[in-house]
Amino acid sequence: xxxxxxxxxxxxxxxxxxxxxxxxxxxxxxxxxxxxxxxxxxxxxxxxxxxxxxxxxxxxxxxxxxxxxxxxxx
Numbered sequence: 001x002x003x004x005x006x007x008x009x010x011x012x013x014x015x016x017x018x019x020x021x022x023x024x025x026x027x028x029x030x031x032x033x034x035x036x037x038x039x040x041x042x043x044x045x046x047x048x049x050x051x052x053x054x055x056x057x058x059x060x061x062x063x064x065x066x067x068x069x070x071x072x073x074x
Contacts (some may be wrong), residue, residue, distance in 0.1 A: 003017065004024035004065075006025075006027065006029075007032050009021070009027055009037075010030065012034050013030075013031070018036055018037060018038070019036065019037045019039045019042075020039075021037065022039060022040060022042040022043070022044070023039040023040065023041055023042065024042045027039060042061075
């Protein structure tokens with residue numbers, strides 16, 4: 001499903017997170033290639049897969065978040 005309004009991209013950028021996506025839909029209008037985003041042609045799963053290799057899994061991300069929260073609360 002195409003995210004038509006770019007909410008996820010906007011939220012990520014507001015948090016200082018660069019975004020990766022296809023050069024279709026709203027991403028190309030919201031970002032500058034090579035500055036806030038890296039865009040690939042629609043359906044380029046190889047490029048998207050390569051970029052995702054360096055991203056944490058959901059479990060790893062959750063561990064990082066909870067570790068930081070525990071450090072703040074402790």
